[in-house]
Amino acid sequence: MSHIVSPLDSGLQSPQPNTLEPDTLAGRLWAAGELGPIDDLMTAAVSSLKLSDAELADLRLYAEERSWAIQALAEAFQQPEDEPDLYPTIASFWLELRFDWQRHNEVMNYAATRMTPLPRVVGHGAVSSAILGRLEDLLSPQHRDQLSQHAIHLLEGVLPASYHAANSS
Amino acid sequence: MSFVNDTILANLPNMSRTEADAAPIGIVQVDDQGAIKLYNKWESEMADVPVTSAEGRNFFTQVAPCTNNRLFFGKFKDGVAQGALDTEFNYTFSYKMKPTNVQIRLYRHPSSRTNWVFVAPRAA
Amino acid sequence: MMVSASRLAALVRDPEFADTVLAHGAAAAVSPEDMSRLTAYASRRRSAILDVCDALGAEGDEDDFYRTLAAVWLELRFEWQRYNLVSNYGTVRHGFSSPLPLALASASSALMAQVESLLDDAALARLAEFAAQLIEGTHGLLSSEPAQDPHASGRVCCRAEE
Numbered sequence: 354m355s356h357i358v359s360p361l362d363s364g365l366q367s368p369q370p371n372t373l374e375p376d377t378l379a380g381r382l383w384a385a386g387e388l389g390p391i392d393d394l395m396t397a398a399v400s401s402l403k404l405s406d407a408e409l410a411d412l413r414l415y416a417e418e419r420s421w422a423i424q425a426l427a428e429a430f431q432q433p434e435d436e437p438d439l440y441p442t443i444a445s446f447w448l449e450l451r452f453d454w455q456r457h458n459e460v461m462n463y464a465a466t467r468m469t470p471l472p473r474v475v476g477h478g479a480v481s482s483a484i485l486g487r488l489e490d491l492l493s494p495q496h497r498d499q500l501s502q503h504a505i506h507l508l509e510g511v512l513p514a515s516y517h518a519a520n521s522s
Numbered sequence: 523m524s525f526v527n528d529t530i531l532a533n534l535p536n537m538s539r540t541e542a543d544a545a546p547i548g549i550v551q552v553d554d555q556g557a558i559k560l561y562n563k564w565e566s567e568m569a570d571v572p573v574t575s576a577e578g579r580n581f582f583t584q585v586a587p588c589t590n591n592r593l594f595f596g597k598f599k600d601g602v603a604q605g606a607l608d609t610e611f612n613y614t615f616s617y618k619m620k621p622t623n624v625q626i627r628l629y630r631h632p633s634s635r636t637n638w639v640f641v642a643p644r645a646a
Numbered sequence: 647m648m649v650s651a652s653r654l655a656a657l658v659r660d661p662e663f664a665d666t667v668l669a670h671g672a673a674a675a676v677s678p679e680d681m682s683r684l685t686a687y688a689s690r691r692r693s694a695i696l697d698v699c700d701a702l703g704a705e706g707d708e709d710d711f712y713r714t715l716a717a718v719w720l721e722l723r724f725e726w727q728r729y730n731l732v733s734n735y736g737t738v739r740h741g742f743s744s745p746l747p748l749a750l751a752s753a754s755s756a757l758m759a760q761v762e763s764l765l766d767d768a769a770l771a772r773l774a775e776f777a778a779q780l781i782e783g784t785h786g787l788l789s790s791e792p793a794q795d796p797h798a799s800g801r802v803c804c805r806a807e808e
Binding site: 583587588590591593594611612613614616617618619620621623 | 669670673674726729730731733734735737738741743745748749751752755756758759774775778781782
């Protein structure tokens with residue numbers, strides 16, 4: 354793994370937290386992306402996993418990137434008139450993170466049935482899940498449920514009708 | 523001063539495909555829902571989308587999905603709803619291309635009530 | 647044509663896969679520090695796809711593999727939409743955008759294009775429509791106020807801390 358740079362050190366234009374009212378949706382999103390709590394969740398999530406230093410560093414970088422991404426979104430949508438557009442964007446981000454977690458979960462479980470479990474993948478899944486939890490409180494439970502069910506339904510129908518017919522001969 | 527010169531604007535309702543293709547900027551005519559009626563050569567080459575693939579499809583939701591938001595498509599819809607649209611802003615395209623900085627002008631020609639999207643490159 | 651895990655793995659192992667991401671970074675003029683983050687992003691995406699190929703590459707897994715690949719595409723699509731919005735809100739509001747979101751927007755869409763070459767067009771169109779409607783706020787699932795139902799959670803299961 355090459356030199357790891359924290360987004361906080363990278364010279365990124367940092368969002369200005371004091372311009373975000375804490376009780377607005379953007380303010381709450383900003384708070385959800387704070388690195389401290391995410392780092393704590395990550396540390397707790399991976400404490401029982403046997404990860405190498407490089408794998409731990411990779412996970413930390415992943416957590417930092419997610420923190421930055423959440424706060425960049427909050428900053429972009431910080432104007433009061435943006436709030437109606439921010440909610441569906443958060444819903445989309447939540448679903449994106451859910452797919453991330455689900456993929457790790459699937460790989461982890463397939464790997465467990467066929468070969469040695471991958472602690473690196475388990476770790477990533479745990480961090481994804483922790484970050485996902487930070488966003489969940491910003492969405493209604495019904496929307497979360499309906500969106501994930503709809504996405505699953507869409508994905509169940511992605512196989513083209515000709516998929517097997519074209520390959521059975 | 524706009525990057526779209528007055529000659530182009532004056533000629534809009536009657537602009538031929540040949541004239542549009544000769545322009546050094548992107549010229550896209552869309553209907554009130556965003557379906558492309560004319561997609562000029564410059565825009566086709568910039569976006570790497572063949573003209574035949576673009577015309578008939580929705581500019582905002584299908585051909586240039588990075589415009590499908592309140593900042594861009596929202597301004598278009600508001601302008602069409604109000605019957606008046608002439609706004610210019612900077613934007614960046616990123617869909618299946620390297621980040622491309624552009625200037626945009628959204629324009630509704632008053633007498634013909636036709637809608638136009640103009641695109642030109644912009645220095646970063 | 648059936649998509650094979652080995653075909654996807656070969657595509658991802660090709661140096662062009664990572665080079666594509668880094669080329670978008672260079673085009674966005676990101677700083678050297680941010681280029682290292684883009685490198686980490688490319689590496690993470692590559693590992694993630696290879697993990698899927700390894701886990702779901704056995705005979706009999708083809709349907710699950712295809713669906714998971716479609717989910718990867720949708721994830722990339724959401725990611726691209728998000729970075730596109732973040733960078734363009736910056737551009738429109740302040741006249742500039744940080745290079746890193748721009749680079750990530752282009753990079754994720756380039757990766758999306760590589761994955762979608764293996765998937766069915768009609769299915770992709772449905773997924774793209776869902777993703778676009780969702781972020782616009784026009785999808786029916788988000789258009790009404792939800793009732794307060796304490797029993798519905800939608801929370802993910804199997805969290806490490808549970």
